[in-house]
Amino acid sequence: MMLVETTTVPEAALPLSDFKAHLRQGTGFGEDNVQDAVLVSFLRAAMSAIEGRTGRILLEHAFSLRLDEWRRAGEIGLPVAPVASVAAFEIVGPDGSVTVIDPDGWRLVPDMQEPRVVMLGAALPTLPTGGHARLAFTAGHGPDWTDLPPDLRQAVMMLAAHYYEYRNDTGLDAGCMPFGVSALTERYRKLRLSAGGER
Numbered sequence: 284m285m286l287v288e289t290t291t292v293p294e295a296a297l298p299l300s301d302f303k304a305h306l307r308q309g310t311g312f313g314e315d316n317v318q319d320a321v322l323v324s325f326l327r328a329a330m331s332a333i334e335g336r337t338g339r340i341l342l343e344h345a346f347s348l349r350l351d352e353w354r355r356a357g358e359i360g361l362p363v364a365p366v367a368s369v370a371a372f373e374i375v376g377p378d379g380s381v382t383v384i385d386p387d388g389w390r391l392v393p394d395m396q397e398p399r400v401v402m403l404g405a406a407l408p409t410l411p412t413g414g415h416a417r418l419a420f421t422a423g424h425g426p427d428w429t430d431l432p433p434d435l436r437q438a439v440m441m442l443a444a445h446y447y448e449y450r451n452d453t454g455l456d457a458g459c460m461p462f463g464v465s466a467l468t469e470r471y472r473k474l475r476l477s478a479g480g481e482r
Contacts (some may be wrong), residue, residue, distance in 0.1 A: 290345040297326050298428045305440045312367040328441035337471040343423030359400040366398040369420040377413030438467040
């Protein structure tokens with residue numbers, strides 16, 4: 284399985300002015316925007332870290348999922364949530380030929396923990412030797428910052444501020460996540476079930 288972002292969140296959708304206010308940066312000076320590029324990079328890094336921790340995509344953008352084998356009968360689990368729409372379901376042959384799977388033969392189940400594409404009255408199509416399946420979809424809570432739940436918005440601000448404040452510190456552990464951010468994002472983490480119960 285290989286998941287690739289095919290578009291990025293536009294800079295205009297990022298809460299740059301809110302982040303400046305969160306950092307209590309002064310305004311009204313001639314060089315108000317001198318750090319904008321740095322602040323945007325910290326916002327993107329914080330969003331990416333929270334998405335990695337929770338499996339939740341924050342702001343809507345497009346993805347492409349490649350599958351070289353089926354893991355379940357009759358459905359395809361999508362690795363991130365929430366999924367707003369699936370634009371295409373295709374089988375790609377070893378020669379690069381593309382077969383579009385009829386949209387009337389499947390549907391998106393937009394679950395907040397595990398969205399999936401489910402076949403309607405048919406098995407998943409056969410994958411040719413050396414070929415793969417490709418799904419194009421859009422995931423995220425919405426296109427605007429205000430579409431995010433308040434606790435995820437606050438977690439992004441806190442983590443981006445943490446990155447900003449410790450930007451020159453190389454001694455922090457690579458897996459360091461401030462407690463407040465962990466607490467705010469904990470309920471969004473995917474449940475993993477095994478024979479012995481939740482893990």
